[in-house]
Amino acid sequence: MTAAFGGSLREELERRPARRLRAGEYLYHVGEAASAVYWVREGLIKTSMVAPDGQVVTLRMHQAGDMLGELCLSLGERPDQAVGLAESAVVEIPVPLLIARFRRDPDAALDFASAACAHLGHAYERLHSLAVESAIDRLARTLLDLAADLGEGPPSRTRLSYRITQEELARLISARREVVSGLLNQLRSRDCISYGRRGRIMVDCDALRTLLARSGQV
Amino acid sequence: MTAAFGGSLREELERRPARRLRAGEYLYHVGEAASAVYWVREGLIKTSMVAPDGQVVTLRMHQAGDMLGELCLSLGERPDQAVGLAESAVVEIPVPLLIARFRRDPDAALDFASAACAHLGHAYERLHSLAVESAIDRLARTLLDLAADLGEGPPSRTRLSYRITQEELARLISARREVVSGLLNQLRSRDCISYGRRGRIMVDCDALRTLLARSGQV
């Protein structure tokens, strides 16, 4: 989404040694002591929170250029967990190093602050969507977001580059997998998306936006 | 909650001319061009988002020492609105000034970034709570938050200093007012809170935490 950092820091991050992460591998877990921010050089990472009963809520997808784990600036331990969704490479930035960097490179501080605010805006939108929209609208909105972030092709036929399971979609919109299954069928029969078993979803962004606009007014 | 800014900037903000805001008065509206962050010197401000159908979701309460409107660092126009809940005084910080400040005072940049991350963490907790908890648990959690921020007295008998209406509570937990009315009654009969008509709520923090812990496990 919004790439964090530009200028000299960005160049440096591109050169730094990176940690490799395979699909399904954890970058960090809930409750771990936290003292580093991460920057995604390539691949796809997911952060999520876990309820005591095991239910998982996906917070965000982070792709190349994104940062994650920034909550450690205000919290001592991770409230969330980060997992690789695909083979990925991430650069670790210890907080002391980050702060030192801020002192001699104010632009980096501004970049960081802007990225944090962008994440905050995104979180507020999610919150609002969950509070006022029905499950099918949340699904439509999420598919639009995914298409914008991970999509390939023209707006009317955008193919998601990552094959997402219905289980993942359910965690993104905070619903049950069974419901997502039915809703995807609905969206397909309304010609908003197309997909097969185990295939990557093809999204018609215009149709989805129309759908959202319709239920938005009333 | 977490006060933003310390050091010399804090001192300067205390001295700067402030805008007075009466209860019910808007600081900014949804969709306005945004080019300033605000810092609350005294009083209580609420930020919220509005759905096209008019439904309102409260994002956050901001009290003395808090900042708000920071989303303008990444967005050109306000996605939210800010209203005074009580007679308040806020200091406006135009973004260009803020950035200039960052350049010559890296600590200010770090403070800002930390505050933004604290807000982000709070937003994620709200999102998680809305996704996995029932209305009564969200209400209990929100009352605990309010007691921590606006409470007076010992943990077992914390009185909220601001008289909040059931309508406001409903917007905070994303539920209907009628439901909140019933849930408050439930909490009162379970001796977790006490209140009268038009009175300020008295919260028993320990009892509420016990309640949350019980439903949290299972």
Add this chain to the structure above:
DNA sequence: AATCGGATGTTACGCGGCTAACAGACAAAC
């Protein structure tokens, strides 16, 4: 080929919370 496990499709049922519609209580204004 045979087996297995993860992902998907589909149903019946129940419940929590939304809708709609009231009535009562209190504060401020007249």
Add this chain to the structure above:
DNA sequence: GTTTGTCTGTTAGCCGCGTAACATCCGATT
């Protein structure tokens, strides 16, 4: 006093979505 407006309490009915329980499909493993 009366009036008015806002806040609160409460009810009946409905519906979206969670729960539980299957059947099916497909890729990977053996």
